[in-house]
Amino acid sequence: MDGQEATHSQVTLHVNGERHALDLDHRTTLLDALRERLGLTGAKKGCDHGQCGACTVLVDGRRLNSCLLLAVAQDGAQVTTVEGLAGEDGRLHPLQEAFVARDALQCGFCTPGQLCSAVGMLAELAAEGAEATREAVAERLSGNLCRCGAYPRIVDAVRDVIT
Template sequence: MSLRVNGARRDLDLDHRVTLLDALREHLDLTGSKKGCDHGQCGACTVLVDGRRANSCLLLAVTLDGCGITTVEGLAAPDGALHPLQRAFVEHDAFQCGYCTPGQLCSAVGALREAAAGHPSHVTADAAQAGPAVLTAEEIRERLSGNLCRCGAYPAIVRAVADAGTDPAATGTAVEAAV
């Protein structure tokens, strides 16, 4: 099977029971995505699959043959410049232990894309509105509710996402910029 991981084609020979998370961590040495609960409940393993956020612990790798996968390692630019969300997380001290941070970052990229595309969330004031969703603190909390932080850095995470949400580059990744 073949995956495009962070912009590079990666050919893999995997057992059909291997999850995307295990393929990334154990076969490709991309350890940014974390194995938290291994049940899709914590969000530590969140990656982008063809631009949409997904819990990699719940996806069988073989079902993704030919898909584009972006991990936290693929968010920064090739020259090392941080993604706007990564910069905002540092500036707002939006992490403590950092275990959930890769999943929070990938989920935030996906959430900002969804909001920019006008996809409503459960708390969107006017679900029928045309255009981008307004990123209130409540909106950001709802959109990131699938990502848990055991340290409780939520207020700083919300501030970081709100700050990065004003940067049009925050909805893209280095991989997409290079393509």
């Protein structure tokens, strides 16, 4: 076995509905594969420690911090990034529209992660039959930090989509 085989693997990722076959170093995070190999730069590298949520994407419908996931461990997974939230017709996802309408962003750095997290959170609430109170939405989005402090408008935008 040569050194290349020991450190790389073929990985198939289904990103935003498209199949991608990649040869990846075992140390490559999903975030780096998305940004550097696929050119999808919506998910941001904020803290690179899973503490800020700027890199949040949906993996098989679950919201996860892509900076903490090894890409090889996601072989065969369905990944949705902020670039994949809009419909095939180009129409924005209802949450994206609500963020714009509520001015729920300032610098925009955290927005892609906030949006992916909110999409996942809405699916969680629906699956649990839980009520989407202001407090519940704020708590469930607490893993996504916003340096600008747009939290009240983010929560309002999410609740607009629910009600």
